[in-house]
Amino acid sequence: MIEELFKENLKVFKAYEVPKLEYKVKLDANESFLALDEEILETIASRLKKITINRYPDAESQTVCQLYGQYSGISPKNIIAGNGSDELIQMIVGTFVDKNEKIMTLNPDFSMYKSYVELAGGKALHFELDEEFNLDVESLVEKVNEEKVKILFISNPNNPIGRVIERREIIKIIKSCNCIVVIDEAYFEFYGESVVDEVQDYENLIVLRTCSKAIAVAGIRLGFLITNDLLLNEIKKVKPPFNVNSVTQLIGEVVLENTANIKEAIEKIVKERSFLLEQLASIEKIKIYPTFANFILIQSENIDRIYNGLFEKGIIVRKFKDERLKRCLRITVGSRKENQILLDCLKGIEL
Ligand code: PMP
Numbered sequence: 001m002i003e004e005l006f007k008e009n010l011k012v013f014k015a016y017e018v019p020k021l022e023y024k025v026k027l028d029a030n031e032s033f034l035a036l037d038e039e040i041l042e043t044i045a046s047r048l049k050k051i052t053i054n055r056y057p058d059a060e061s062q063t064v065c066q067l068y069g070q071y072s073g074i075s076p077k078n079i080i081a082g083n084g085s086d087e088l089i090q091m092i093v094g095t096f097v098d099k100n101e102k103i104m105t106l107n108p109d110f111s112m113y114k115s116y117v118e119l120a121g122g123k124a125l126h127f128e129l130d131e132e133f134n135l136d137v138e139s140l141v142e143k144v145n146e147e148k149v150k151i152l153f154i155s156n157p158n159n160p161i162g163r164v165i166e167r168r169e170i171i172k173i174i175k176s177c178n179c180i181v182v183i184d185e186a187y188f189e190f191y192g193e194s195v196v197d198e199v200q201d202y203e204n205l206i207v208l209r210t211c212s213k214a215i216a217v218a219g220i221r222l223g224f225l226i227t228n229d230l231l232l233n234e235i236k237k238v239k240p241p242f243n244v245n246s247v248t249q250l251i252g253e254v255v256l257e258n259t260a261n262i263k264e265a266i267e268k269i270v271k272e273r274s275f276l277l278e279q280l281a282s283i284e285k286i287k288i289y290p291t292f293a294n295f296i297l298i299q300s301e302n303i304d305r306i307y308n309g310l311f312e313k314g315i316i317v318r319k320f321k322d323e324r325l326k327r328c329l330r331i332t333v334g335s336r337k338e339n340q341i342l343l344d345c346l347k348g349i350e351l
Pocket of ligand 1: 085186212223
């Protein structure tokens with residue numbers, strides 16, 4: 001039986017499913033609502049002709065790392081590029097987590113930390129945020145050290161809550177936890193604060209970034225890992241040699257050469273976020289959580305009615321199976337037109 005060759009720990013796993021939904025307005029995946037400028041698309045098109053596609057890509061993604069270094073104020077020698085930050089999470093797990101070893105994540109937080117750890121045969125422990133999704137930093141540190149976990153993963157801003165842990169609290173966590181601390185800053189541009197400038201100062205800090213959100217190129221799959229030399233050299237041992245393809249590197253380069261466009265896009269998204277927050281606040285019986293990302297978490301006793309009402313009109317948002325989020329929906333900030341369609345539909349749903 002061929003199944004005898006399958007891995008024991010994969011037996012309980014299901015493949016990650018991205019629902020194939022028919023939609024008119026897509027507000028479920030925290031993508032940017034802004035397409036790239038025509039001029040940038042033209043530059044990409046003309047440079048594409050020049051890439052030597054019969055050759056492997058630059059294994060170290062040097063040019064794109066250099067440009068990301070300029071964008072983030074970090075030396076390129078401290079950066080590894082990945083096929084999305086997803087791949088970088090997997091690399092971190094592959095580097096540090098052996099079978100039965102433990103890591104810790106907050107609950108709720110981004111689910112892929114747990115998935116990759118369990119795929120690797122490790123154990124993911126949860127530290128629960130309180131009723132209002134606030135974090136008790138002292139208790140977290142105590143738990144991390146008591147459980148002797150190898151890695152603590154935190155997304156900041158938190159996906160799916162949108163809340164943030166202030167910089168001085170993050171520093172306290174990095175200093176007090178006897179483990180590797182991964183601060184996943186996928187949404188940092190919509191917040192503005194970062195600890196990336198601290199990677200040389202703490203031997204246990206790794207920062208993750210992505211081009212999928214504010215930089216608006218989710219389709220090319222490009223993320224960055226930033227850390228000190230020691231951790232970087234260790235992680236490089238598990239990095240697949242040509243993990244970022246040449247087309248992605250090229251598009252990433254063009255986009256990162258145009259940081260003024262990125263800045264402008266962030267301003268537009270933050271402005272739409274304010275509009276959407278303000279409008280949502282006027283709808284009765286919906287609770288809104290404060291957000292520092294490009295999405296808004298809402299809660300209601302009638303969440304299924306809201307989800308279904310939106311779905312019927314072709315508007316898709318993110319719902320959750322998880323117990324703590326089962327009365328919540330996560331809505332990505334869309335364009336003014338998309339947000340207006342969403343709001344009109346929400347106002348028509350009887351709650
Ligand atoms: N981290 C967080 C917190 C995310 O929300 C996401 C995407 N939803 C990722 C990482 C992965 O991003 P990507 O692989 O597109 O870089």
